[in-house]
């Protein structure tokens with residue numbers, strides 16, 4: 473399990489992916505999931521979002537925010553919700569069905 477002792481439990485100032493994030497100008501559809509999205513499509517969309525994050529100038533700040541705020545949904549800082557959850561729980565990330 474990753475050492476997350478540096479991630480504060482204290483309330484964080486509100487931080488937004490926009491306007492500095494690469495997702496501000498990218499296809500925003502890759503960052504949001506509809507309730508009825510098939511798992512394989514969700515994984516493909518998440519990979520597209522992670523590719524956007526890979527070139528983002530605020531990736532570290534974004535990831536830090538998402539971990540501290542326990543953002544429950546979406547790709548933040550190049551990590552999916554499942555990947556962030558796995559960092560805290562040590563559980564393996566579910567693979568695409």
Ligand code: SF4
Nearest residue numbers: 493495525528534549
């Ligand atoms: S790291 Fe990803 S989600 Fe965060 S601001 Fe950048 S592009 Fe957006």
